[in-house]
Amino acid sequence: MGSNPASSTFELPFPLPLDGGQTLANAVIAYESYGTLSAERDNAILLCHALTGDQFVASPHPLTGKPGWWERMVGPGKPIDTGRFHVICANIVGGCMGSTGPGSVGPDGKPYAMRFPVITIRDMVRASVALLDGLGIERLHAVVGGSMGGMQALSLAANFPERAERVLAIATTARHSAQNIAFHEVGRQAVMADPDWQGGDYYGSGRAPDKGLSVARMAAHITYLSEAGLTEKFGRNLQDRPDGSRGAKSFGFDADFQIESYLRYQGSGFTQRFDANSYLYITRAMDYFDLAEEHGGRLADAFAGTTARFCLVSFDSDWLYPTAESRHVVHALNAAGAPVSFVELSAPHGHDSFLLEHAALDRVVRGFIG
Amino acid sequence: MGSNPASSTFELPFPLPLDGGQTLANAVIAYESYGTLSAERDNAILLCHALTGDQFVASPHPLTGKPGWWERMVGPGKPIDTGRFHVICANIVGGCMGSTGPGSVGPDGKPYAMRFPVITIRDMVRASVALLDGLGIERLHAVVGGSMGGMQALSLAANFPERAERVLAIATTARHSAQNIAFHEVGRQAVMADPDWQGGDYYGSGRAPDKGLSVARMAAHITYLSEAGLTEKFGRNLQDRPDGSRGAKSFGFDADFQIESYLRYQGSGFTQRFDANSYLYITRAMDYFDLAEEHGGRLADAFAGTTARFCLVSFDSDWLYPTAESRHVVHALNAAGAPVSFVELSAPHGHDSFLLEHAALDRVVRGFIG
Numbered sequence: 001m002g003s004n005p006a007s008s009t010f011e012l013p014f015p016l017p018l019d020g021g022q023t024l025a026n027a028v029i030a031y032e033s034y035g036t037l038s039a040e041r042d043n044a045i046l047l048c049h050a051l052t053g054d055q056f057v058a059s060p061h062p063l064t065g066k067p068g069w070w071e072r073m074v075g076p077g078k079p080i081d082t083g084r085f086h087v088i089c090a091n092i093v094g095g096c097m098g099s100t101g102p103g104s105v106g107p108d109g110k111p112y113a114m115r116f117p118v119i120t121i122r123d124m125v126r127a128s129v130a131l132l133d134g135l136g137i138e139r140l141h142a143v144v145g146g147s148m149g150g151m152q153a154l155s156l157a158a159n160f161p162e163r164a165e166r167v168l169a170i171a172t173t174a175r176h177s178a179q180n181i182a183f184h185e186v187g188r189q190a191v192m193a194d195p196d197w198q199g200g201d202y203y204g205s206g207r208a209p210d211k212g213l214s215v216a217r218m219a220a221h222i223t224y225l226s227e228a229g230l231t232e233k234f235g236r237n238l239q240d241r242p243d244g245s246r247g248a249k250s251f252g253f254d255a256d257f258q259i260e261s262y263l264r265y266q267g268s269g270f271t272q273r274f275d276a277n278s279y280l281y282i283t284r285a286m287d288y289f290d291l292a293e294e295h296g297g298r299l300a301d302a303f304a305g306t307t308a309r310f311c312l313v314s315f316d317s318d319w320l321y322p323t324a325e326s327r328h329v330v331h332a333l334n335a336a337g338a339p340v341s342f343v344e345l346s347a348p349h350g351h352d353s354f355l356l357e358h359a360a361l362d363r364v365v366r367g368f369i370g
Numbered sequence: 371m372g373s374n375p376a377s378s379t380f381e382l383p384f385p386l387p388l389d390g391g392q393t394l395a396n397a398v399i400a401y402e403s404y405g406t407l408s409a410e411r412d413n414a415i416l417l418c419h420a421l422t423g424d425q426f427v428a429s430p431h432p433l434t435g436k437p438g439w440w441e442r443m444v445g446p447g448k449p450i451d452t453g454r455f456h457v458i459c460a461n462i463v464g465g466c467m468g469s470t471g472p473g474s475v476g477p478d479g480k481p482y483a484m485r486f487p488v489i490t491i492r493d494m495v496r497a498s499v500a501l502l503d504g505l506g507i508e509r510l511h512a513v514v515g516g517s518m519g520g521m522q523a524l525s526l527a528a529n530f531p532e533r534a535e536r537v538l539a540i541a542t543t544a545r546h547s548a549q550n551i552a553f554h555e556v557g558r559q560a561v562m563a564d565p566d567w568q569g570g571d572y573y574g575s576g577r578a579p580d581k582g583l584s585v586a587r588m589a590a591h592i593t594y595l596s597e598a599g600l601t602e603k604f605g606r607n608l609q610d611r612p613d614g615s616r617g618a619k620s621f622g623f624d625a626d627f628q629i630e631s632y633l634r635y636q637g638s639g640f641t642q643r644f645d646a647n648s649y650l651y652i653t654r655a656m657d658y659f660d661l662a663e664e665h666g667g668r669l670a671d672a673f674a675g676t677t678a679r680f681c682l683v684s685f686d687s688d689w690l691y692p693t694a695e696s697r698h699v700v701h702a703l704n705a706a707g708a709p710v711s712f713v714e715l716s717a718p719h720g721h722d723s724f725l726l727e728h729a730a731l732d733r734v735v736r737g738f739i740g
Contacts, residue, residue, distance in 0.1 A: 020621035118621040178600035178629040179592065185630045186588045188623065189637070190560055193581035211563035218556045219589050222549065227689075230548035236660060249658060251390035251488040253558065253650065257657065259548040260555045267559070280623065287627065288619060290606060319597075319689075 006062040007032055007055055007091070007098050012130045016093065019120040019288075025107065029131045030098025031055050031090035034074060035082030037137075044137045045080060045369070046128060046164070047089040048145030048152035051282055052217075052274060054097040055089045058082070063273045072357060079366035085141060092152075093127040094119045094281040102277035103203060113277055114200035121148070121289045125155045129163060142166035142369055146354035147321070148282070151289050154329065157310070158291055158302040168368055170313040170361075171354045173325035174299055174332070175290040180320065183223050184283040187216030191276050200277050213276040214267030221266045226317035226350030234259040292332075299328070300335035310340040311368040313354075313361065320351040341368070376432040377402055377425055377461070377468050382500045386463065389490040389658075395477065399501045400468025401425050401460035404444060405452030407507075414507045415450060415739070416498060416534070417459040418515030418522035421652055422587075422644060424467040425459045428452070433643045442727060449736040455511060462522075463497040464489045464652055466645035473573060473645045483647055484570035491518070491659045495525045499533060512536035512739055516724035517691070518652070521659050524699065527680070528661055528672040537676075538738055540683040540731075541724045543695035544669055544702070545660040550690065553593050554653040557586030561646050570647050583646040584637030591636045596687035596720030604629040662702075669702035676703075680710040681738040683724070683731065690721040711738070 007030040015023035032055040037044060047057055049069070058074040060067060068074070076083040091099035094116070102116040132140070143164040145153040150172025157167045173180075191197055194212030202208045222230075237258045238247025247256070255261040295302035310333050314326035323344045333340040345360050347353035354361065377400040385393035402425040407414060417427055419439070428444040430437060438444070446453040461469035464486070472486040502510070513534040515523040520542025527537045543550075561567055564582030572578045592600075607628045608617025617626070625631040665672035680703050684696035693714045703710040715730050717723035724731065 114623070118623075175606065177597065178604040178606065178627070179597045181606070181627050182588075182592045182600065182629050182633055185625075185627075185633055186585060186592065189588060189634070190563075190585045192623075193560075193585055194563065195565060211559075215556060215560045215563055215585065218552075218559060222552045222556070225549075227547065227549045227692075230552065234548040236545065236548065236551070236663075253484070253488075253562075253654065255555075257548070257551050257555075259552050263552055263555055264559070284623065293606075322597075 009098060010131050010134050016127055018117055018123045020118050022117040024117060027093055027100040027127060029090050029127055031088055031131060032059060034058050034087040035085050037086040041137050044086045044088060044140050046140050046143045047087055048149035049089060050147035050149050055091045057089045073365060079362045080369055090128055090131055092124045094278060096275035096278040102281055103275045111203040116281060118284055119281060120285050121151045121155050122159055125152050125159060129160050140164040142168060144168040146170035147172055148286055154291055157306055157308050161305040161307060164308050167308045167310045171315055171318055171321055171351055173321040174329050176287045181287045183219060184287050186219050188280050188283060190215040191280060209276045210271040213271050213279060216279060217270040218263045218267040221263060223320045224350060224352040226348060228317060229349040230259060232348060299332035303333055303336035303338055306338050310338055312342045313364055314344045315347045315353040316344055317348055318351045379468060380501050380504050386497055388487050388493045390488050392487040394487060397463055397470040397497060399460050399497055401458055401501060402429060404428050404457040405455050407456040411507050414456045414458060414510050416510050416513045417457055418519035419459060420517040420519050425461045427459045443735060449732045450739055460498055460501055462494040464648060466648040472647035472651055481573040486651060488654055489651060490655050491521045491525050492529055495522050495529060499530050510534040512538060514538040516540035517542055518656055524661055527676055527678050531675040531677060534678050537678045537680045541685055541688055541691055541721055543691040544699050546657045551657045553589060554657050556589050558650050558653060560585040561650060579646045580641040583641050583649060586649060587640040588633045588637040591633060593690045594720060594722040596718060598687060599719040602718060670705035673703055673706035673708055676708050680708055682712045683734055684714045685717045685723040686714055687717055688721045
């Protein structure tokens with residue numbers, strides 16, 4: 001974790017002011033970009049990644065070798081057309097793919113670990129805006145994001161209203177609900193219960209809280225999928241045995257059901273590419289997110305100064321950030337007099353639908369980006 | 371854990387045959403009873419408890435001192451009227467409140483731990499029926515249960531069709547879904563990831579996997595409550611500080627939100643009264659539960675021999691075992707020609723509604739029990 005030679009980096013020329021009252025000195029932002037910035041610098045799209053995403057939107061992940069997380073959406077001729085647009089995606093501050101985060105070396109020469117300051121979604125956006133300043137991009141053609149990326153898109157629109165012409169927020173919310181916080185708290189407790197966490201100071205110890213992080217990922221992963229999608233994909237199907245025999249109940253505690261095996265795989269795979277402390281900090285930032293509270297308690301006031309056009313997209317099977325949350329944002333934008341379109345898409349796969357093949361989503365994105 | 375002097379006990383006079391193919395010798399069932407058994411022995415009601423419940427339905431819990439878990443439903447003049455009925459509730463086999471379970475001493479003189487055989491819901495019912503035999507109760511006035519208790523009630527009706535006149539199954543299902551299994555698997559992995567679990571052999575070591583069990587309980591607890599109920603009860607309310615000051619974000623990892631504090635309390639409280647290995651075995655039994663599969667794949671066939679009247683109750687905010695699951699059972703009972711009434715109750719609190727104050731539930735129970 002820490003530095004990541006695969007990406008471009010930008011060091012902020014000033015200490016990043018944080019909502020918690022501290023500042024973060026010498027913060028570095030790692031980012032990827034795709035397509036060519038126009039001479040007028042008016043064709044840039046800022047893509048914001050989700051909790052466990054990163055800047056590798058449309059290029060292979062350097063740790064896993066897997067394709068970028070939104071290859072189907074971003075590329076030449078794709079809905080976000082890199083033949084026309086300059087797409088930038090930055091690893092969030094607090095992350096673990098090259099941007100400054102808890103795994104980075106702090107002022108005392110040691111990794112920050114839990115001495116890293118607690119950050120917010122707005123802090124992430126401040127860092128992204130500093131990056132845009134550094135790149136000489138005054139006004140974005142669009143800011144786009146799903147899930148936590150959508151929170152950043154909304155936060156940018158609210159806090160830097162002159163910086164984006166278009167705001168596309170997918171499968172997201174303007175505030176974390178009690179249930180959202182509850183699931184994150186389970187994940188954090190799972191990490192912190194792992195003795196290998198060592199109060200966060202596991203860097204260089206040869207031990208990391210992989211078991212705790214894996215449990216956290218498993219719990220979170222359930223919330224990304226719909227009940228119906230899980231039933232369709234796994235149902236009560238039994239896992240074939242390692243010896244090749246057809247699945248049967250073991251009357252033991254092996255992964256008998258395919259869903260168990262799948263979750264274990266998701267959990268353990270995650271630990272190979274993600275830092276546990278980053279997981280703590282980023283979930284905390286999401287739980288703190290309440291765009292209305294930041295703006296005097298009325299969400300419409302958050303968007304009072306906006307000049308952007310908005311598009312909100314939700315999925316009918318998303319129970320993490322249900323359609324009602326998007327509608328809540330749309331009503332606030334209406335009250336603020338902002339132009340907004342809103343689409344609820346039908347999809348069987350729950351929250352993760354925004355990452356999956358979905359022709360109607362492609363059309364909405366292409367149409368809105370223009 | 372293990373023996374529990376507060377309850378009556380019954381030692382099975384034969385080795386309990388188990389679905390896994392093994393038998394359990396010298397199994398002991400701990401049970402509570404309320405009200406007087408009639409001379410004709412025809413007024414007995416078997417109450418089946420849920421995953422983390424126990425036999426203390428209407429009397430104080432010996433470990434926590436708290437009232438019984440269904441005091442509001444069971445007692446003189448209450449919907450399950452102990453002035454008229456003899457109510458029996460047995461700790462399930464595999465449990466940790468006096469019935470034989472993984473914390474009990476096995477044939478080698480040591481606690482079973484993970485050498486305890488994997489059990490099923492039907493195995494629990496077999497043990498209960500053996501207890502009824504021991505008590506000379508041929509036919510129950512009713513078998514009643516919520517959640518896993520409802521699974522036992524349905525299993526008793528299917529496998530011992532002559533043993534109950536009435537079957538009341540509340541907030542339950544005839545099979546565990548992929549999502550149900552997924553949440554349980556997260557809990558099991560949390561327990562087994564805790565080094566204090568020690569492969570299950572923690573008894574007498576002075577260490578128990580309390581942290582892992584607490585995380586498991588936290589994850590499960592979220593599934594017992596509805597999103598709306600959590601929002602109503604906690605929303606994004608901040609926790610008051612130990613020093614009495616009003617809640618404010620700490621920009622740290624303390625329990626800032628009331629929902630975090632509540633979940634932590636639920637998790638840690640649970641470890642004081644529950645055995646982690648029992649939690650593994652009971653969740654496994656629930657995940658294995660598929661009443662149709664036990665009976666050739668067609669749920670109606672499970673009820674082919676029944677002579678009982680049925681009542682199914684679901685709650686509209688229960689997303690753990692949604693109304694569709696009860697309806698599925700009702701359709702099977704219709705197909706089997708069994709008399710069945712079905713009520714979906716409106717309640718804000720999700721799955722746990724069956725344990726909470728609900729006047730309409732009281733009326734349904736009273737009316738059906740007769």
